[in-house]
Amino acid sequence: MLPAAQFAMAAADIHHRTPEFRAMYQRVLGQLRAFIGSKNDVILMAASGTGAMEASVSNLTSPGDRVLVLTAGKFGERWTALTKAFGCQVDVVTAPYGQTFALDAVRAALKPDTRAVYMQATETSTGARHDVAAVAELLRSAKSEALLVVDAITGLGTTHLEIDEWGLDVVIGGSQKAVMIPPGLAYLSVSERAWQRMETTKNPRYYFDLRRERKSAANGESAYTPAVALIAALGAAFDYIAGQAGGDLAIGRDTLIDNAETCAAMTRAALPAMGLRLFAPDAPAAAVTAILPPEGVDSGVIVKEMKTRFALTLTNGQGEMKGRIFRVAHLGYFDPLDTLAVIGALEQVAHDTLKTPGFKLGAALAAAQQILSARTKQLTATRQ
Amino acid sequence: MLPAAQFAMAAADIHHRTPEFRAMYQRVLGQLRAFIGSKNDVILMAASGTGAMEASVSNLTSPGDRVLVLTAGKFGERWTALTKAFGCQVDVVTAPYGQTFALDAVRAALKPDTRAVYMQATETSTGARHDVAAVAELLRSAKSEALLVVDAITGLGTTHLEIDEWGLDVVIGGSQKAVMIPPGLAYLSVSERAWQRMETTKNPRYYFDLRRERKSAANGESAYTPAVALIAALGAAFDYIAGQAGGDLAIGRDTLIDNAETCAAMTRAALPAMGLRLFAPDAPAAAVTAILPPEGVDSGVIVKEMKTRFALTLTNGQGEMKGRIFRVAHLGYFDPLDTLAVIGALEQVAHDTLKTPGFKLGAALAAAQQILSARTKQLTATRQ
Numbered sequence: 001m002l003p004a005a006q007f008a009m010a011a012a013d014i015h016h017r018t019p020e021f022r023a024m025y026q027r028v029l030g031q032l033r034a035f036i037g038s039k040n041d042v043i044l045m046a047a048s049g050t051g052a053m054e055a056s057v058s059n060l061t062s063p064g065d066r067v068l069v070l071t072a073g074k075f076g077e078r079w080t081a082l083t084k085a086f087g088c089q090v091d092v093v094t095a096p097y098g099q100t101f102a103l104d105a106v107r108a109a110l111k112p113d114t115r116a117v118y119m120q121a122t123e124t125s126t127g128a129r130h131d132v133a134a135v136a137e138l139l140r141s142a143k144s145e146a147l148l149v150v151d152a153i154t155g156l157g158t159t160h161l162e163i164d165e166w167g168l169d170v171v172i173g174g175s176q177k178a179v180m181i182p183p184g185l186a187y188l189s190v191s192e193r194a195w196q197r198m199e200t201t202k203n204p205r206y207y208f209d210l211r212r213e214r215k216s217a218a219n220g221e222s223a224y225t226p227a228v229a230l231i232a233a234l235g236a237a238f239d240y241i242a243g244q245a246g247g248d249l250a251i252g253r254d255t256l257i258d259n260a261e262t263c264a265a266m267t268r269a270a271l272p273a274m275g276l277r278l279f280a281p282d283a284p285a286a287a288v289t290a291i292l293p294p295e296g297v298d299s300g301v302i303v304k305e306m307k308t309r310f311a312l313t314l315t316n317g318q319g320e321m322k323g324r325i326f327r328v329a330h331l332g333y334f335d336p337l338d339t340l341a342v343i344g345a346l347e348q349v350a351h352d353t354l355k356t357p358g359f360k361l362g363a364a365l366a367a368a369q370q371i372l373s374a375r376t377k378q379l380t381a382t383r384q
Numbered sequence: 385m386l387p388a389a390q391f392a393m394a395a396a397d398i399h400h401r402t403p404e405f406r407a408m409y410q411r412v413l414g415q416l417r418a419f420i421g422s423k424n425d426v427i428l429m430a431a432s433g434t435g436a437m438e439a440s441v442s443n444l445t446s447p448g449d450r451v452l453v454l455t456a457g458k459f460g461e462r463w464t465a466l467t468k469a470f471g472c473q474v475d476v477v478t479a480p481y482g483q484t485f486a487l488d489a490v491r492a493a494l495k496p497d498t499r500a501v502y503m504q505a506t507e508t509s510t511g512a513r514h515d516v517a518a519v520a521e522l523l524r525s526a527k528s529e530a531l532l533v534v535d536a537i538t539g540l541g542t543t544h545l546e547i548d549e550w551g552l553d554v555v556i557g558g559s560q561k562a563v564m565i566p567p568g569l570a571y572l573s574v575s576e577r578a579w580q581r582m583e584t585t586k587n588p589r590y591y592f593d594l595r596r597e598r599k600s601a602a603n604g605e606s607a608y609t610p611a612v613a614l615i616a617a618l619g620a621a622f623d624y625i626a627g628q629a630g631g632d633l634a635i636g637r638d639t640l641i642d643n644a645e646t647c648a649a650m651t652r653a654a655l656p657a658m659g660l661r662l663f664a665p666d667a668p669a670a671a672v673t674a675i676l677p678p679e680g681v682d683s684g685v686i687v688k689e690m691k692t693r694f695a696l697t698l699t700n701g702q703g704e705m706k707g708r709i710f711r712v713a714h715l716g717y718f719d720p721l722d723t724l725a726v727i728g729a730l731e732q733v734a735h736d737t738l739k740t741p742g743f744k745l746g747a748a749l750a751a752a753q754q755i756l757s758a759r760t761k762q763l764t765a766t767r768q
Contacts, residue, residue: 001397009613011390017700046567048609050591051608174609176609176612183400183612204587206465206466207435225560226567227614229614230566230613
């Protein structure tokens with residue numbers, strides 16, 4: 001967690017129906033729009049990301065509506081469960097875990113009466129990146145009336161999303177990922193088309209009623225009691241991100257994305273020397289790298305060794321992927337030097353625990369260093 | 385906000401799918417049960433109190449179900465709006481703002497097919513206390529199958545609620561009230577009868593699906609990403625509350641309630657000397673005292689003077705009550721000496737701004753002091 005955010009959170013002891021809170025709330029909403037990079041209204045809510053996912057279903061659909069879910073992992077499956085829970089008629093395009101969808105399959109599944117398409121920008125459970133721009137283009141060229149809803153909870157700040165240019169109707173983010181503060185806040189950017197849809201949709205919503213929140217935000221407040229401390233932390237995180245980029249949050253966001261891309265590329269380059277393989281080699285996300293352990297090794301062994309020997313928290317696979325992969329996050333506060341440290345620890349585990357045949361200590365680090373050097377030159381050239 | 389909770393929140397930088405988090409989560413859930421004083425399962429969620437209110441509607445009802453709402457203020461009206469949003473057929477017993485319901489009216493409105501009764505323990509918008517025990521007894525004696533759902537967001541820790549003895553099916557609390565931490569966490573105790581009801585109810589729910597949370601809690605986790613920092617803060621607040629009471633959270637809760645009752649009684653006693661009147665004289669809550677300004681005075685003037693001269697945050701009336709009342713909270717961290725300070729400031733405003741006829745500085749404080757002395761003697765005698 002970002003230290004400045006920790007202190008802001010601890011210090012934010014203000015009542016939420018006061019001018020002080022309204023000033024802070026408006027400021028953070030403005031920062032959020034700049035960070036997301038959209039002219040659309042942004043709604044902030046006291047909930048984790050799944051709450052915002054629910055809001056994008058309960059507000060945008062009526063029971064019986066046909067929707068299309070693109071899924072290739074646990075979070076894609078959450079879209080299926082959510083849209084079914086709210087009575088939608090759900091078409092599903094599935095790709096195997098670790099892969100992304102074939103656009104032809106998406107095109108074939110899109111029907112004239114498809115009301116909304118739900119997808120992830122990056123599938124956290126598998127480390128795969130989905131091609132949001134291509135799906136948006138497909139919807140546009142098909143003159144579809146379907147709203148495009150993107151869960152970018154781990155995507156925002158780790159992958160480029162041109163919300164307005166691509167025409168993304170709803171983009172969902174959370175607090176605990178690239179913006180480096182504790183979980184408990186979720187947010188959505190909502191397009192004018194999506195606001196119009198809400199005039200007629202009939203699924204029940206109250207706590208997650210986006211139109212009510214929009215109306216309250218126009219008065220500088222939240223509809224229900226807001227998560228004051230987390231909002232203060234979010235403001236401090238945005239101050240930090242902007243501060244690292246001469247005060248420009250959009251540049252700060254791009255810097256964060258470059259940082260995640262660099263850390264992810266370093267991690268990918270480090271794997272072969274240690275006998276480890278990428279789980280999503282075709283479309284790897286920058287948010288998180290999912291890694292296959294050597295044949296016959298439970299990934300939990302690696303997660304446990306990293307924790308007990310080095311106090312590093314990697315994550316195991318979720319659900320049926322447990323034991324089959326492990327995941328390294330590249331979100332927010334982690335930088336290339338942290339990545340070297342993680343790779344250094346993984347080298348120790350590969351050497352001492354996995355006893356990877358032919359592995360020489362330092363080989364994975366050397367591969368990562370090559371990437372860091374090349375990326376640094378490339379980014380420096382781009383910025384000049 | 386409780387300082388120990390501020391530090392715990394800032395320090396709680398742990399991932400939520402780790403043994404560390406599971407240990408903390410289980411510990412806090414145990415503390416929560418002890419604090420609430422019920423054997424029922426307790427569910428904790430990342431949301432403000434209204435989210436838990438929604439959960440008690442979406443999980444316990446089906447569209448078309450007949451429910452009874454008891455309302456005498458803004459939060460009672462929220463029950464009406466919520467149950468209507470989820471398609472219930474809503475009977476309403478209304479009492480005027482500042483009053484509580486006649487039990488005969490409740491009895492008359494209860495039908496054989498009433499599936500649930502929704503009420504507040506204390507109506508924060510008017511400072512009135514409702515007789516939860518009497519409503520519970522009425523349901524029991526009528527052999528009603530209606531579940532009793534109590535919004536105790538400001539009631540927990542300020543008024544006695546014997547959840548198991550009275551048979552309260554769902555009792556809802558929040559983080560920012562008596563437990564003195566920032567908003568963003570809500571919780572519910574859920575009776576076995578209520579769990580059974582969920583087997584057949586048909587309203588859509590996903591993020592607030594209580595059965596899913598119960599299942600995850602049995603594995604030591606939350607179903608969705610939890611508000612980690614706020615959970616750590618809640619644990620620290622319970623440690624503090626228990627620590628003040630020899631390690632016993634139940635005694636700590638009773639001490640909190642006694643404290644709120646004392647502060648509220650002191651405040652009530654102080655009003656007449658300053659020409660101020662109680663808005664809910666017949667059933668005043670200990671959580672908050674709602675006060676009528678002198679005839680012809682906008683209550684906002686008093687709120688503003690208290691803020692600008694003394695940096696004290698009182699709250700104005702909500703909605704149509706704005707300008708007509710102001711409210712003093714007695715929650716959690718406020719103690720009798722803080723109450724003396726608030727009364728002292730109110731005296732200054734009464735003297736200098738309201739120019740209350742015949743008011744002598746110190747008269748309101750003297751009245752409050754009498755109460756404090758008497759209550760202290762009474763509580764000391766009770767505890768010996």
